[in-house]
Structure formats: C-alpha cells, structure tokens
Amino acid sequence: MFAALVLITQANLDAQIDRARLKATVEKLASWHDRNTNNPTLTEAADWLASELKKIPGLQVETMKYGVKKGARIKEDKEVVQVVATLPGEDDRRILVGGHFDTINMVPRDLETSLQSRAPGANDDSSGTSLTLELARVMATRKWKHTLVFIAFSGEEQGLLGSAALARRAKEEGWKIDALLNNDIVGNSGNKLGQKENKLVRVFSDESDKHQSRELARFIAYAARAKDFGVKLVYRKDRFGRGGDHTSFNNEGFTAVRFTEVFEEFSRQHTAEDLPSGVDFDYLRHVAQVNLRAASQLADAGEQPTTVRIDRRQGYDTRITWKSTAETTYTIYWRDTASSVWQRHKDIGPVSEFTVKGINKDDHIFAVGAKGGIPVEAK
C-alpha cells in the first residue's frame, strides 16, 4: 500500500533500532536498588540519563525540576527532577516521546518500608525509558521538519506528578504539541496463564473534542504497523484502575496516547521481581520500531487540512474538499461505517479536493491528512 521509497526509508529506520542498546539501558536502570521519586536514587538515575542524552549530538538536554507535596506516597514536600531532551526541528511544532523512569515497590503497606524496598522496575518502566533513549539516538541522526522532545518522566507512581508538571508548563509556554507517544510497560510478551502476544502492542486513546488522541491512535495502527508487527487499538484512556503520563497531557488538551504490551504480568509489577529477566528484548525492539515509524511520519508532516467536507450530492463517487496549505501533500483515508480502523488510503499530492471513484459516501467514513499527519474526518 505504501510507496516503495517510503518502505525503504522505514526499513532503514527500523534497522537502526538496536536491541543490545535497549537491553543495556534496561539493565543499567534496573541495577539501581530503586528509583523511587522520594529517594536520592531518582536523582542519580536522572543524572545518568541526562549524561547519556548529552552524548547525542544536536540534543538540548534539560534536567527539569518541579515541586511535590507531602501525601500518601510522598514523604515530605520537596523538589524532584526529570529529564527533557529537545531535538530542534525547522519549526516549533512538537512531537513528544516518553516513558517514566521512576519505580515503586507497593508490597509493603507503609510508606517508609516501601521506600526502603527493592524496586528495579525493569519493565515498569525502564522498558519505556530505554525505548525513549533509543529513539533519541536514532532520530538525532537527521534533521526533521518538527521539533522532537524525548522525556524521562518521574513522579508517575505517585500520581502522574512529573507529566502533570510538564503538561502544565507546556500549556503555559504555548507549546504546539502534535502528539505525545507515551510508552509505559512495553517489554513483556506473556503472562503466567501462558497467554502470549509478541506481534502486537496495545495503543490506548481517550475520545474527546479537546484533543485528537483517538485519531492519532487510529493513524498509528494504520500507518506505523509492519508486516510482522502491528497495533491493537484499545478505545479507552487506560486500563481499569490504572493511569499513565499521556493522561496528564490529555487533561491540558494535548493529543497523547499510551503504548502498553498486550499481556501484562501483574505479579511482577511494583515488586522486587520486576527484573530484566522478565523483559523480552525482541518484543521491546518491535515496539520501539512502531514508535519510530509513527514519530518519523509525524515529524515530517505538513499542516493539517481544515474544513474537510463531503460533497453531499447523490452519486457513484465521493468528492471531498478541504482548505489546503502551500507545499503540503495529502493522503485520503476511508473505511466502512461499521469499521473502527482505516481500511484504505491513497496519496493524492498537493491538492484541495479529490474524487474517490466508485466508492459510495453513504457506506464509508472518509478523512484527509497531510501526508504522515493525523487525518481529519470529512463531515
């Protein structure tokens, strides 16, 4: 379905994701006794991540400080850190990729014992942090149209504190965020019941008029899949009773989705047993490749079309019109009205209207997107 040139580029990008580096980062992070947001180990791990990111040419690395307040999982008011690395593009539209590097052991009931307990967090969420660092390394090897931001969040286990602080700041500073790809628990392919899925990753998305997270998820599932690895869409903001850093961005009106493995091993999460031995590094490499395919398309996409309309006159074909932007090429998508995923697409160039021959508008949903960008449904 994709043009040959795109396939070659994507294959080249895919090949740059390095399994050994992904594994080394997870092992390094899991070697800390814990990385609890209350403890000095969090700052040590943040300093190490910042030093790794600073080795990458072109990245602007910031150790961001924010305040947390005493509460059920926070011992005392204090200032904590997280890492934000920016790869400037030709413009200031931003694509964010992130995971949380803090960990927690929730087996002990009292806070003090919990803070002293081993919490390696190899899968939750060294996997997502390692993926983020790997994408930074690969994507910094060339220049992109838009600005990329790679984030290692902290305070996730205390209630999404770091992501809330960054999302608030992004709102205040007027960041133009096209998408956040949040990766949390992305390195395990099977569970204790013997259920296994190493060909799919779940993408969770919230539905809202305030952001385009659902359309971003639908786009990722269609445009970032590979022959041997795809996306399982979950049309929910997250799992029951659980949360993730994408939600902090949704709450500020930003488009953000969550990647998570299909079969989680709940017995290891938030315990001393969340070790690198429980991570399937081939699986993690595939998830990193999906992220890279999505981020690289989004990072070069033109302006979104506006006023995307279906010509309502009766006929055998479907004519769609929109407001275009100079130098932007477009892709048209369609699917059956009863399908929740895109089924077909056509790249159509720098135009502001297109007629899909022989496809009946009454039975299909259509959308138009800048090539590589989030599609806008035709109404």
Ligand SMILES: [Zn+2]
């Ligand atoms: Zn997590």
